[in-house]
Amino acid sequence: MMGFELPAYLSDYKLLKHIGNIKFGQVYSAIHSPTKITCAIHIIHFRDCRHKDNGDLLKELDLLVQFNSPFISTIYDYFVDDEKACIVTELCENGTLKDFLSLTQKISEKQASVFVFEILTALFELKTNNIIHRDLKLDNIKLNSNGHIRLYDFGLARFTQNPSDDMKKTFCGTPVYVSPELVARQDYSEKTDIWSLGVILYTMLYGNYPFYTENLKDLFKQITKNEPFLSDLVVSHKANDLIQKMLTKDQEKRINLEDIFDHDFLVINDPLSYRSYPRDYGMWMNRELLMQNLCCDMVTLHAETTVLTNIPTQHLQNLLKINKINGATACYKIQRDNLMKMKMSINFGNIGNDYQSIPLMACSISLYRERAEKICDNERKPGKRKLYIKNASSSIIRTRKASALPHKRINRGSVGETF
Known part of the structure; x- marks a missing residue:
């Protein structure tokens, strides 16, 4: 039953x-x-x-x-x-990112860079829509069957355009992830989500939270006063540098989304990795453009939906443009996302092969971005776009198990995680 x-x-x-x-x-x-x-x-x-x-x-x-x-x-x-x-x-069969970390005990820096990049792309979408998530944490990031992230739980999200004074200073979120400005009841921006992402990156690589204690008052004191434990003997210098910039106390000095896309940590151990993405790649990383870039036949997809729903193709396209939710648009989106999931597994790699196909996808995205620029900006002089590819060191130190570190491991359901 x-x-x-x-x-x-x-x-x-x-x-x-x-x-x-x-x-x-x-x-x-x-x-x-x-x-x-x-x-x-x-x-x-x-x-x-x-x-x-x-x-x-x-x-x-x-x-x-x-x-x-x-x-x-x-x-x-x-x-x-x-x-x-x-x-x-x-359906996200692999649970949450926290479930994944609880099972694996440690995570490679390459895997961490994949998760960071995908979370960044999601945050870029929020920023484009003038939205702050305000509760970014491991529990609110799901993994689909291929191990790619899905950000969800927007119950605390707020618009940044013309916010009320109460909203800008409201304390919210999960204690171990909250930023110093939230603790101090100061005005905040999308930089508070960057702080939370810094906590997530630290936890993925070190196996524990950067600030943690069972006492809530002491936890907030750590967040506002203490610096996180960082060691190049545990993770790479590039990773520590990014963590430090994301966990900067002063939000005005904290690294922004665009500069994280450019950071050396996203190169990791591969000369054809993320530096081959354009800096404003997040602007082009939406479902419809990605489907086209993955060589998906959008006309066929629309036609198949028309057959299944008995709705004319033009009418379906109009419903999608206005974000209409009904049986027809659901049918289209379910097919689209299922096809995209299969294509991403081939082009992006997956959790099973440690995302080995990422360099191929990076180059194809760059070429697609170049073509899109020429189409969208007729006044720009045509020319070959330079790819920012940088050789990375092959001496990246993989993370140790959490038990080898000086801090406590993640304690599910602790006072630091819930009010």
Whole structure:
């Protein structure tokens, strides 16, 4: 017995099994009948929520619908009534990034650079839409079947355009990840998400948090006063340099998103790695352009959706442009993301082969970016775009196990993680 029946509006989906619990609800795997692709359906019961939580959920849905980054969780469809919300998303079989770290005990710097780059691209999408996440943490980053990230949980996200004074100084987030400006109730910007990403990078490479204690008051004192433990004997100098710049106390001096894309850490151990991406690559890393760059036949994809939904292609394209959520757009997005996942596994590599194909994808993205520039800017003189490729040292030191480090390992459910 499943114990729950989907509303008639979601009749295209058939529940398979219960796969987990979330705050105020459960998560089920479900088959999308038209495409035969497995998705995840999140069931949230409003009887267990406060009114404020209901409002945060609806706001989060409105935010997620407008995003177009391949590294932000996609809302395929949803249904909301007075009792519950049913939200259909991509199924991320590998759990969260925190689950992954708990299993592996350590992570290579190359893997860490992949995760950092994909999180950066998601944050770039947020910045483009004038949004701060405000609760960036390992638990809010899921991994799909290929090991590529999906940023989710936008319940605390806020717009940066014309924010109220209360919003700008509101304390929120998870204590071990919060920035000094949040602790001090000062105005903050997207730089607070960069601090949280610095905590994530540190945790991936060192196996523990940069600031941690069971006492909340002492934790906040560490965040505002102490410097993190860094050692070139544990991780590379390049990694430590980036961590230090991301965990700078003064947000005005903290490194920005664009400069992180340019940092030597993203080169890692490969002369054809991320330096072959243009600096403003994040602007072009959206689902539709990525699909074209991966040589996907978009016309065929639209045609297949038209056959499955009986909706004319032009009408489908119009619905997608206005971010309409219904059965037809869900059908298209489910097929698109499934195809993109397979293509990314080939071009980007995956968690199983330590992302070995990344250099190939990097070069193809650069060539595509060059072509796009010429098309979009007719006034620019045509010329070959220089690729910033730099040979990296082959002496990168891999991380030690967390047990070999002087700090405590991650303690799930500690006072530092939850209020």
